[in-house]
């Protein structure tokens with residue numbers, strides 16, 4: 001009998017302690033996992049290198065990481081089963097709608113999206129502009145297929161769920177988790193064809209690090225995103241067509257003219273250096289802008305700011321500069337911007353704000 005070991009005065013004191021029910025342990029956060037395919041769900045075909053993306057279901061990915069049950073209660077939806085080279089507006093819209101619907105449920109703490117790495121930065125930035133919630137959306141992928149030697153997907157998924165379930169992830173916009181790093185949607189870019197450390201933060205650095213589920217946040221996003229965003233897909237049946245034209249030594253005007261002829265309402269120039277382009281292409285871009293096509297000068301260099309009116313007189317041509325956005329992200333912002341205005345000055349402000 002336990003009382004046998006008490007001093008009698010202690011036992012008497014204990015007898016008078018009122019019964020205190022233990023608080024019920026708070027349940028683990030609930031996280032919705034939306035799956036789209038990619039290499040994280042890929043299976044090798046034949047040797048050590050060949051593989052097929054999007055071969056495994058989201059249930060199979062989760063079953064491969066039983067430790068996830070220590071982090072969160074998961075519910076899942078297979079939204080698509082594609083390699084991210086096939087990501088498109090319809091799937092972006094579906095993801096935005098599913099994330100928004102999930103956040104309407106107060107019990108859902110965050111959303112994790114499994115996604116191919118090739119176009120992850122575009123999807124992440126799109127959702128960063130259209131999902132109006134402080135709750136975290138975390139995109140995760142892998143560079144090695146699920147059946148590869150030393151697959152990176154399981155730890156990336158574990159870390160992504162840990163980030164989505166973490167209170168400090170709120171209000172940081174859409175995040176990308178891979179290789180123990182946490183990236184902001186606006187800053188992240190894929191920079192290597194095969195290595196697991198492919199994602200790099202551009203000028204402004206990492207959001208934080210995550211080490212086997214332990215999280216260290218370092219910084220806050222610098223521009224408007226998610227809950228502060230002015231963009232909505234309501235009433236927008238199709239986003240305006242925006243094409244990217246790559247600049248290079250000796251580039252002519254044909255691709256710009258073809259994009260305009262095909263009905264582009266916006267053009268992003270992946271310019272040389274600080275968003276520059278040769279005289280022939282420049283003349284074509286200027287004509288496009290005068291004809292009402294929104295022309296954004298971005299840079300193919302992978303870093304830095306494209307500034308107004310340095311080598312090119314943007315005021316005279318009616319151009320917009322991409323500021324720090326790389327060409328694919330500039331395209332995303334321009335598509336959404338064109339749902340609000342065709343005025344180059346208004347569009348320019350958006351590029352300085354997001």
Ligand code: SIN
Nearest residue numbers: 039083084116117118
């Ligand atoms: C893809 O983007 O779907 C293929 C490449 C990858 O996921 O790493």
